[in-house]
Amino acid sequence: MTDPADRPTLSPVRPRLGVTARYWLLILPALALMVVFYLYPISKVLWMSVTEPQPGLDNYALLATSASIQRMLVTTARISVISTLITLVLAYVVAYALVHASERVQRWMFLGVLVPLWISVLVRAFAWFVLLRREGLVNNILMSSGLIEAPLSLIWNETGVLIGMVHYMLPFGILPIYANMRDIDQRCIAAARGLGASRGVAFRTVFLPLSMPGVVGAGILVFIFSLGFFVTPAILGGGKTLMVAEYIKVQILEIVRWGVGSMLAATLLVIIGALLALLARVVDLRKLFGAI
Template identity: 40%
Template sequence: MAGTVIFPTSKVASESTRSQSARPTAWAWLLLPGSVFLTVLFIVPLGGLLLLSLGVPDWTLANFVRIGDNPAYLAVLRTTLEISLSVTALAFVLSYPIAYALTTGGRMMRAFLLTAVVLPYFTSVLARTFAWTILLGRGGVVNDILLRFGLISQPVSLLYNRFGVIIGMTHIIMPLMILPMYTVMSSIDQKLLRAARANGASPLVAFLTIFLPLSLPGVIAGVLLAFIYCLGSYITPALLGGVSDLTITMEISSQVVEQLNWNFAAALSIVLLAAVLVILWVGSRFFPIEQLLGVSDGKAGSETAARHQIGTQWLMRVGSAANALDRWLPSLGGRGVPILASSLAVLLLLPVVIVAYLSFSASSYFVFPAPGYSLHNYQAYFGDALWVRATFASIRVALMAAAMATVLGGMLAFGLSRGRIRGRGAMIALVLSPIILPTVVVAVATYFVLARVGLQGTEFGLALGHTVHAIPFVVVIVIANLRDLNPTYERAARSLGAGPLATFRTIIAPLVMPSLIVAAFFAFLTSFDDVVYVLFLGIGKLTTLPMRMWEGIKQDISPTISAVATLQMMFAAIVIVLSVLLGRRKTT
């Protein structure tokens, strides 16, 4: 009898607790402005893109049938898939040692590796791709070195083919793959490895049976993001690839820019979007999207562990085989992995360093090594009205985008961090989607919304598109800061009689301000370096600095571009240094 009374009472109490926790809090209202903004300029455009691909108001599948019936378009899809798989596999092989060394290396090693990863990551994709046009050209640095050492008798074709695309894209996505792996690896308790070693396991056995299985969530996240990025990559294949390496993003651009066939371009975009969504859905079974923001709960983490537990069991059975293998592997006195990781990190930095070096060359064309040193490339940039006008256009657009993204992204970060709402996972997916989905698809979709209100080809319209893309970066940076705030400060203020508004103004705002400034810097950088949105939203009326570089690389590779690329890299470096200094100020 007593049991029948106690059971329903506890059940009702638990249901009441759940209903209260699901009730939105005051912080949740901060999600509203950003949600409306992303809905209008992200969700609605994608819905419009789908309708356009279906030929509304005629409602036809002719565009999709054309894709399936034409061998040329199937070849484009196959090429895109082959390049994406090749690049992702190569990037994983090269990235894992760096991520591992970042986790296990000393302080100086970590500082060097982080610099080698973060600096290229925040350097313009266009600038890094331009670096490979200098390195891989017939008269480029690589051919020059091979000729000097007598390894070849004449220059070999390394550019405008599949090889150049794979090399360039691998360099582009390696930081994108390293960072998620490093995030997961850094949370692995090193005591587990020491315990395995204490029980007689060799370093290789401890790695294969302990570290590798625990690092798999980061591997899955890195591979997932890298593969999706490759599917939607446009700049690098367009500049480094040949005629036979046409990818789906290049075909979409061709249909829009050259043939003005928006309906068929929309159908191709929907095919690419559907492929990405399927990959995301499959990947989310192993790595919840919430973990990318660091706001997932314990339940999501346990479900993820259960999902990949079966897939990692085979790794736990290789200990005996690894013992036999371990004696044949050179250890270099335990320095094998750090040496390998350092070498790969140098290769990550090498392209941007060589571009910076050649920007000071006295030659009027690219030659390595430089015959002398001069500032004439920088003088040509600052003395050219077209370059200066394009630079100021980029600054104006970036300032508008950074301001909107910082305000909306900051509010979203507070709402996600402190607000209790239903459908939190869907909200996080909405926030992260603009940087996960292919930029070409989002840009094409955004064009039609802006065209309806007459904002296509305007700086403000371009800034709106950039804001959509920059908001996720702001949210990630600010929410990480909010997660690390010490709650005792707020409790102390409240205990002394401060109200919620006074507590926010005197305690929370000053503590969060450094992260907001850093987020604004990165939002500015994201907008300042963009090319894809300008191609589709500018529709030939806007010429920003990256657009000017794009046209210069496509038409005639001038040494002046090396000076512009170097200035962009210097700006990225300054942003990184300022973020580090502000981070130190926050912790002191």
């Protein structure tokens, strides 16, 4: 008979965590950081918008009664829409050229598209300030070539703000449109050409409709970024072209009207959330932002 001491001892069975529990344990640190540094500040902003200087919706009533706020909102909307439209036109042309370029040319074009993303928005705004001022390179070239007799006013107005914003937004317009164009089956265009359509007709009736989801996605993305612009309008606008982000800064830091500033921030947050929800219905956000 076998000695009981020689028998193998069985270790006690330890309960295993379920898949759901392990999932929550993995995301718990990121969730805690989001709650502390994102959700809590946003909730404070929403709370202040209805409690400062006194409880109620008086701050939100200013959206309908304050002429200065309405004028600022109209300026923000106008600049955002114009900059989005210009960005989409330029981005579509660049993305179309990227799709039909050779691999070697594509690498150089992508370098030109991505390099601006590596440069601070503050540096780019100051660079445009140097180029567009009355004694800047742009006016000097135009005057030396005889195209103008006096320097053009290209900064401290909406023109300078638009130039700076479009330059910053171009990569955010090019990449989504390119990602959509790259997935278009070129055999559809070849089939249209084979049926007798010219290049223009094939582009207008086949390629353009198939590329519209990328255009719509890029348009909403660029418009969302445009609504919250601060550095570029502050530098190139010279305080004469107030957009919502700079107006919020003035209300909080200079006039010390926390309620009005937080109300505008909350309004901007709601608008951006609605636009993101609309964007999610048009394109796959995971694919748009580079997820697999």
